[in-house]
Amino acid sequence: xxxxxxxxxxxxxxxxxxxxxxSTDFDHLRPGLLQASRAYLDHYQKIIRDLHAAGASGRRVVxxxxxxxxxxxxxxxDRAAADLNHGRFGKCTLIxxxxxxxRELNPRSDIDIMFYYSGRDRAYAEKVSERMLYLxxxxxxxxxxxxxxxxxxxxxxxxxxxxxxxxxxxxxxxxDAALFEDYRKDVLSVVFGRNSQTFIRQKIEENQKRLQKxxxxxxxxxxxxxxxxxxxxxxxxxxxxxxxKYKAHTLxxxxxxxxxxxxxxxxxxxxxxxxxxxxxxxxxxxTRKSDQMQFNHQEKIAEFLGxxxxxKGLAVEQFMQDYYYHATRVExxxxxxxxxxxxxxxxxxxxxxxxxxxxxxxxFYILRGELRINGAEVFEREPAQIMRxxxxxxxxxxxxxxxxxxxxxxxxxxxxxxxxxxxxMNEMFxxxxxAPRDVGTILRxxxxxxxxxxxxxxxxxxxxxxxxDLYHTYTVDTHSIFAVEEILKLRAGAYRDKHPVLTGLASDxxxxxxxxxxxxxxxxGKGEGKDHSNKGADMMPTIARRxxxxxxxxxxxxxxVRHHLDMAHISQxxxxxxxxxxxxxxRAMGMSENLKMxxxxxxxxxxxxxxxxxxxxxxxxxxxxxxxxxQVLEKGDFELEKRSEKLRKRKRNVLDTLxxxxxxxILRDQLRAMSTRYLMSYRSAEIVDHLRLSLGRGxxxxxxxxxxxxxxxxxxxxxxxxxxxxxxxxxxxxxxxxGINILGAQIHTRSNGEALDILQVAGTGGxxxxxxxxxxxxxxxxxxxxxxxxxxxxxxxxxxxxxxxDRPRPRFPNRVDVSNEISAQYTVVDVFAHDKVGLLYxxxxxxxxxxxxxxxxxxxxxxxxxxxxxxVQDIFGQKILQEEKVAEIKQRLLACLDxx
Numbered sequence: 001x002x003x004x005x006x007x008x009x010x011x012x013x014x015x016x017x018x019x020x021x022x023s024t025d026f027d028h029l030r031p032g033l034l035q036a037s038r039a040y041l042d043h044y045q046k047i048i049r050d051l052h053a054a055g056a057s058g059r060r061v062v063x064x065x066x067x068x069x070x071x072x073x074x075x076x077x078d079r080a081a082a083d084l085n086h087g088r089f090g091k092c093t094l095i096x097x098x099x100x101x102x103r104e105l106n107p108r109s110d111i112d113i114m115f116y117y118s119g120r121d122r123a124y125a126e127k128v129s130e131r132m133l134y135l136x137x138x139x140x141x142x143x144x145x146x147x148x149x150x151x152x153x154x155x156x157x158x159x160x161x162x163x164x165x166x167x168x169x170x171x172x173x174x175x176d177a178a179l180f181e182d183y184r185k186d187v188l189s190v191v192f193g194r195n196s197q198t199f200i201r202q203k204i205e206e207n208q209k210r211l212q213k214x215x216x217x218x219x220x221x222x223x224x225x226x227x228x229x230x231x232x233x234x235x236x237x238x239x240x241x242x243x244x245k246y247k248a249h250t251l252x253x254x255x256x257x258x259x260x261x262x263x264x265x266x267x268x269x270x271x272x273x274x275x276x277x278x279x280x281x282x283x284x285x286x287t288r289k290s291d292q293m294q295f296n297h298q299e300k301i302a303e304f305l306g307x308x309x310x311x312k313g314l315a316v317e318q319f320m321q322d323y324y325y326h327a328t329r330v331e332x333x334x335x336x337x338x339x340x341x342x343x344x345x346x347x348x349x350x351x352x353x354x355x356x357x358x359x360x361x362x363x364f365y366i367l368r369g370e371l372r373i374n375g376a377e378v379f380e381r382e383p384a385q386i387m388r389x390x391x392x393x394x395x396x397x398x399x400x401x402x403x404x405x406x407x408x409x410x411x412x413x414x415x416x417x418x419x420x421x422x423x424x425m426n427e428m429f430x431x432x433x434x435a436p437r438d439v440g441t442i443l444r445x446x447x448x449x450x451x452x453x454x455x456x457x458x459x460x461x462x463x464x465x466x467x468x469d470l471y472h473t474y475t476v477d478t479h480s481i482f483a484v485e486e487i488l489k490l491r492a493g494a495y496r497d498k499h500p501v502l503t504g505l506a507s508d509x510x511x512x513x514x515x516x517x518x519x520x521x522x523x524x525g526k527g528e529g530k531d532h533s534n535k536g537a538d539m540m541p542t543i544a545r546r547x548x549x550x551x552x553x554x555x556x557x558x559x560x561v562r563h564h565l566d567m568a569h570i571s572q573x574x575x576x577x578x579x580x581x582x583x584x585x586x587r588a589m590g591m592s593e594n595l596k597m598x599x600x601x602x603x604x605x606x607x608x609x610x611x612x613x614x615x616x617x618x619x620x621x622x623x624x625x626x627x628x629x630x631q632v633l634e635k636g637d638f639e640l641e642k643r644s645e646k647l648r649k650r651k652r653n654v655l656d657t658l659x660x661x662x663x664x665x666i667l668r669d670q671l672r673a674m675s676t677r678y679l680m681s682y683r684s685a686e687i688v689d690h691l692r693l694s695l696g697r698g699x700x701x702x703x704x705x706x707x708x709x710x711x712x713x714x715x716x717x718x719x720x721x722x723x724x725x726x727x728x729x730x731x732x733x734x735x736x737x738x739g740i741n742i743l744g745a746q747i748h749t750r751s752n753g754e755a756l757d758i759l760q761v762a763g764t765g766g767x768x769x770x771x772x773x774x775x776x777x778x779x780x781x782x783x784x785x786x787x788x789x790x791x792x793x794x795x796x797x798x799x800x801x802x803x804x805x806d807r808p809r810p811r812f813p814n815r816v817d818v819s820n821e822i823s824a825q826y827t828v829v830d831v832f833a834h835d836k837v838g839l840l841y842x843x844x845x846x847x848x849x850x851x852x853x854x855x856x857x858x859x860x861x862x863x864x865x866x867x868x869x870x871x872v873q874d875i876f877g878q879k880i881l882q883e884e885k886v887a888e889i890k891q892r893l894l895a896c897l898d899x900x
Contacts, residue, residue, distance in 0.1 A: 026080065026131060038139060044068045048107075049284060059269070073136075093177070094132075094172075094173040095115075096169075098112040099169070100171075102169045109283075111143050114148055115129040115132075115146070116179065125147055154187065162206070168191060196244045230326075238335075241337075282297055324475055364389065369399075371393045376411065380414070383415055389404060391428045394441070420456075426548050430547075433512075434513050443484060447477065450463070456543065461524070461528070462526055465527060476523050479609060482608035483608035490502055490506035502603055509596065509600070514557060515597050515601070518561060518564075521540070522560070537558045537562035564605060566585070566588075567598055567599060572867075583632055586632035616713045617743050654667070654684055657684070657685075666695070673752040674750055675750075678748045678756075689705075694720040701782050701785055704717065704778045710767050710769070721785060726844075730785060731781065737798050742760070743760040743859055796838075798838065814832065814833045815830075816830070816831055817832075818830075825873070827873070828871055829869070829893070830868075831870070833866050833897045840866075843896060843897075850888065851874060852872040852873070
């Protein structure tokens with residue numbers, strides 16, 4: 001991998017105009033040397049950046065950058081060493097290592113160098129290195145260095161795999177050329193030759209740890225272009241392993257030795273060039289070395305590369321889709337080369353069976369623990385046999401061999417519409433989905449080899465599809481496969497303890513393969529633009545016909561895809577105590593099987609979005625919606641004629657429980673002051689607890705009670721006080737000032753002027769079980785209600801969380817929707833905005849200023865994007881129906897959201 005640089009050469013002012021070092025003291029020479037070096041770097045760094053901006057390849061820029069530093073560093077070495085020789089040449093040579101040794105320096109790469117000396121010249125080498133390093137540091141360069149002898153290097157080879165790897169890429173820079181030849185003979189021969197199997201094993205283990213650290217998926221939200229999967233380090237790791245295994249120093253040597261083909265060499269070089277070009281731009285964008293493509297970087301790189309917004313999507317999404325596509329190619333190139341090199345032997349007691357060719361079906365056999373094929377003609381004669389390869393791998397629990405994977409990739413063109421519709425092809429696919437094990441493994445293999453794209457063309461439209469936000473951690477296709485794996489975990493009992501209801505349902509579904517298809521296809525409409533649920537559902541009849549599904553299964557598949565967002569939306573953003581809402585949702589489900597499957601799909605969808613999206617609070621809301629809707633479907637609509645009897649019984653239970661503690665007349669007055677909605681929303685025991693809190697408050701301004709749902713990750717706060725204008729706004733302000741996130745709120749005002757607010761809250765770690773914190777909240781809230789403290793001053797003191805301020809993030813327009821159709825009693829206001837400290841307080845304060853009373857609030861935050869819902873009424877307890885008032889609500893709220 002040697003590249004010829006053409007842009008850089010020794011400039012007339014450097015180093016020719018400097019005094020000869022051998023006749024001048026170095027300390028006298030140093031200021032001029034430093035000044036010339038700075039001018040040299042400024043001059044040529046601008047030339048290279050201009051070349052990059054003009055469209056120079058990644059290869060050209062890294063080669064020219066490397067050559068620029070070669071000229072600088074070799075000249076500095078000569079100047080630093082010359083006056084120390086005193087008539088003899090010191091035995092020291094300067095060697096480039098790592099990326100610098102490979103001639104692969106990006107604009108902000110570290111410069112790794114080694115001062116290699118013979119044992120008796122230590123003082124000389126240390127003096128030269130000291131002079132050199134202080135010059136380089138004064139120039140602001142990031143330099144990794146070492147001063148070593150032959151024995152030092154050999155010791156490192158044995159002990160440190162990372163240091164040994166750096167030595168693989170050694171290259172002579174300056175100093176004693178003969179000593180470097182000794183180094184090649186005495187050190188590099190050992191680096192390449194000693195314990196090669198151990199080195200290969202260690203590099204593979206190191207690779208796995210690296211991927212665990214930086215994310216073991218190509219499709220991460222903000223990928224690390226160097227260390228992440230599909231990045232530069234994947235290619236380097238494969239090449240290092242190949243170099244040690246085959247004693248080859250370059251890609252060309254690997255071709256000559258027959259390890260890789262000429263086409264593979266070109267693939268490697270194209271992959272490196274693509275990644276270098278992006279990394280070069282990333283380095284130019286950042287003020288310090290960074291290899292993680294953050295959101296703001298992605299947008300700028302997309303613009304630099306010429307992507308434009310179009311019907312295909314945002315420019316940045318098109319760029320990232322292409323990046324992920326290239327990353328999958330990189331991962332395939334690297335893993336294929338490593339797999340070719342590391343054909344592991346089984347233990348000796350299994351060796352005979354392991355090495356014996358075992359025919360399992362015509363055209364397929366197992367050898368060395370892998371599924372193999374007799375030849376490409378098997379697929380050419382019957383393309384559906386490609387599906388059989390996946391089925392046999394699953395059935396016999398063996399991986400596809402490297403050759404078989406290559407043949408599958410090479411023969412994807414054979415899968416045309418006739419093959420897709422063949423009964424044999426589809427029956428095998430459904431057999432894979434119905435299997436008790438390894439379904440996820442096979443789907444991943446199908447996806448990795450791009451077989452799914454060819455077999456299901458609609459799925460190909462979401463291949464590497466990016467959603468440019470903080471919420472979706474993975475590309476659409478990968479998210480869909482992860483979601484399928486969540487269903488498989490439920491089916492296998494992995495969530496039996498945490499999610500017993502869902503686990504039971506997963507085993508109770510009539511056609512589990514149909515559920516897996518619905519999960520796999522739930523986001524398939526995202527390849528077509530907005531309104532993906534309906535666009536995806538519209539594809540289902542075509543796909544179902546191709547699969548040979550009957551009409552009922554086709555309709556159910558379409559139903560699940562069309563409604564896959566409904567349960568999450570209703571459970572998180574709507575009032576689950578609204579009986580009419582529950583009845584309407586249950587009627588939309590039609591039958592309990594649809595509801596069960598949609599519940600499972602919703603769980604899988606949320607779990608597969610990212611590590612922090614699912615939480616037990618959302619799980620509780622989902623289960624509540626499922627159970628209430630299931631009851632309606634199984635028992636019919638709520639029997640409204642029994643409502644009055646239910647109310648009377650609930651009141652009797654409350655009176656019977658509390659009559660020994662409080663005056664029955666006071667209790668009856670309290671019950672008369674309660675709304676029917678409140679009485680129907682809570683069980684008798686809960687109403688008893690609420691009354692104890694209210695009546696026990698006495699003359700105090702406020703009574704506050706906290707219960708912790710530790711397992712579910714939230715705390716429930718019940719607040720009893722007298723109703724005052726803007727009470728909920730004051731509560732939200734105090735919570736914000738104390739760093740407490742409100743998940744949901746139910747606000748009940750009794751006709752006697754008492755307020756009972758019930759909040760579900762959480763901190764960064766879930767439930768908040770700090771008594772001192774709750775005492776502070778109670779004291780501050782009391783002071784705010786009594787007018788002794790201004791709530792806005794408390795909120796102003798609160799520091800924003802780091803994730804809201806650490807760096808630019810994708811921003812979406814604020815939005816306010818107002819509906820009078822969702823609830824029979826309330827006007828429902830949906831607010832979508834970018835999160836900031838005190839946002840909920842600002843919204844509720846604005847609603848109070850508009851003369852609106854909040855009955856129910858549901859708070860949902862997707863990383864840094866909030867989606868808050870408020871059920872409001874006017875001062876007369878009526879919905880807001882006047883168009884001008886609705887318009888004012890929208891205008892005032894948007895103005896409030898745009899502040900700061």
